[in-house]
Amino acid sequence: MTDQRSLTLNENSELVCELPILSGTTGPDVIDIETLYKQTGMFTFDPGFTSTASCRSNITYIDGEAGILLYRGYPIEQLAEKCTFLEVCYLLLNGELPTPEELKEFQGTITMHTMVHDQLTNFFKGFRRDAHPMAIMVGIVGALSAFYHDALDIKSKKHRDISAIRLLAKVPTIAAMCHKYSTGLPFMYPQNQLSYVENFMRMMLATPCDDFVPNPVLVRALDRILILHADHEQNASTSTVRLAGSSGANPYACITAGIACLWGAAHGGANEAVLNMLIKIGDVSNIQTYIAKAKDKNDPFRLMGFGHRVYKNHDPRAKLMRATCHEVLNELGLHDDPIFKLALELERIALEDSYFIDKKLYPNVDFYSGIVFHALGIPTNMFTAMFAMGRTVGWIAHWDEMIADPEQRIGRPRQLYTGSTRRDVPADHGQTKA
DSSP states (O other): OEEEEEEEOSTTOOOEEEEEEEOOSSSOOEEOOTTHHHHHSOOOOOGGGTTOOOSOOSSEEEETTTTEEEETTEEHHHHHHHOOHHHHHHHHHHSSOOOHHHHHHHHHHHHTTOOOOGGGGGGGGGSOTTSOHHHHHHHHHHHGGGTOGGGOOTTOHHHHHHHHHHHHHHHHHHHHHHHHHHHTOOOOOOOTTSOHHHHHHHHHHOOTTSOOOOOHHHHHHHHHHHHHHSOOSSOHHHHHHHHHHTTTOOHHHHHHHHHHHHTSTTTTTHHHHHHHHHHHHOSGGGHHHHHHHHHOTTOOOOOTTBOOSSOSSOOHHHHHHHHHHHHHHHHHTOTTSHHHHHHHHHHHHHHHOHHHHHTTOOBOHHHHHHHHHHHTTOOGGGHHHHHHHHHHHHHHHHHHHHHHOTTOOOOOOOOOOOSOOOOOOOTTTTOOOO
C-alpha cells in the first residue's frame, strides 16, 4: 500500500518534497526516498543502514521489541519444534512447507548432490594445516563456480534452482572437509542412506577406524540449531550476499561473500567468542570477578553471548536453544564438566542479577549454541563454519528473491564526504631542485 505525504526538510518550510509512505503486511511503514536527491539535492545519512529498508522481501520478519521471528509467516518456535531443517529449507526456498511427497523428492535431490568434484579436494593442499576453517571455506566455496559452471545463468530460474541445491548439499561436505584437513584426518565422504544432519555429523566426527552410530538426541539438537540459524532477515552477511548479487555475480561468489562477512566476531564469530570467554574465566570461583569487570564501564571486558542488537527483550531462539542445550548435556552426562558448570552458573546469575535484567542482557542464541557445539565435540574454530552451514539456505533464498525482483539494481550506497575540498597540485611539485 502506498500513501503520498509531504516531508518538510527545514524549519522555515521553504523546501518541501512529496515522498510516498509504503506499508508492508506487518511492521513499521517506510518512507520511499528514491526521489529524494532528485527533488532536493540531498541524501540521507544512516550509518549501518539501521533505519533504512534496502529491499522488499517476503522471506523473514523480525520484531525485536516483541521478540518475534517468522520464516514465511511461521513462528520460529513452531518450526523448531515441529519441522526438520530440510523442511525449513524447502519453506525458505519455495514459500510453503512441503507435502510429504515434495519433501521426499527434495531430500533425495539434496542427497544426490552432497559429493564434491574430486579435483576440488586438491585445493585443500594449498592451505596450511593450521589455517582457520573459515579461511578455507571462503576459498573452497568460491571455487565451486569453476567446477559447476553449467548452470550459472542467473536470469534462468532453472539454473538458480540447480545452484541452490548444489550449495545446500555441498556446503556441509565442505565444512566437514575443512575440519578434517585442519586436524590431519582423512576426509569422510557422504553416505546416501543417512539424513542431512546425520551425514554431516559422520563426515565431521567419524574416522575410517570407527563406525558412526547416530544419536537421535544429538542429531535433533544439531538439526534444531540449523533451523534457528537458517535466516535472520537483512543482517550483515545477508545484505552482503544481496549487494554482491546485485552486480550479477554468480551464486557461489555471492555465498562466499556472505561467508566472509559472517566470519567477523561481531556477527557469526560470537558463539566462538563465548567459548573463548568461558575458557578465559576458567572456573566458577572466578565468575563474580568477571561479572564485576563486565559492570565496570572503564573495563574493556565484555560478557559475550548476552543481549542482542535486534532483540530488545528476548531472543525467541534463545529459549529453544536453552532447552536443546540442557537436552544435550543430560544425554551426554556433562553437567559436571568444568566448562559447562561455569556456563550454567553464569546463565543463572545473568537471569537473576538486576544489572542484567534492567539492561535486558539475557543469554542469547550464541551463548547456548557455543555450549552445544562444544558438547558435541565440535572444535571452537569450527563454530562459525557451523553457523555458515545453517545460514546458507537463507542467503540463497534472499539471493534468488533479489535476482527475480524487477526493482533490483546494483547496490550503490552514497556518503557524507568530509575530506578536503578541491585543491590543485603545486606547480613545482615533483620538480628536481638544484
